[in-house]
Amino acid sequence: MTLDPRDFRQAGQAALHDEGLRIALSRLKTHFALGRARAVERYGKSEWEALREQGRAIRDYALANLDTLLEQFESAVIARGGQVHWARDAKEAREIVLRIL
Numbered sequence: 001m002t003l004d005p006r007d008f009r010q011a012g013q014a015a016l017h018d019e020g021l022r023i024a025l026s027r028l029k030t031h032f033a034l035g036r037a038r039a040v041e042r043y044g045k046s047e048w049e050a051l052r053e054q055g056r057a058i059r060d061y062a063l064a065n066l067d068t069l070l071e072q073f074e075s076a077v078i079a080r081g082g083q084v085h086w087a088r089d090a091k092e093a094r095e096i097v098l099r100i101l
Helices: 005-016 019-043 045-064 066-079 090-100
Strands: none
Touching: 019 045, 045 066
16 A cells, blocks of 8 residues: 555544544553563663663664575575565565465
């Protein structure tokens, strides 16, 4: 699904009236904060911060080496009999999915 930026205002208005979305976003505010507080309590503030830093380092590594990691992933999938499809953009990805279906 491709949205034209000119449709943003109309789509935003529709989203504001989507009751399911409103409930989900409301829960997100409370549940996220509660879950985070529980995790900090469970691990302790210093260990929590260390885990956050470790997560950040993993993310940064993955992004910096994404090309190599994706090629390794493809090799592992093929070695197990799977198939990987590469797409240049969202449109091409949708076309691939439709062909598979």
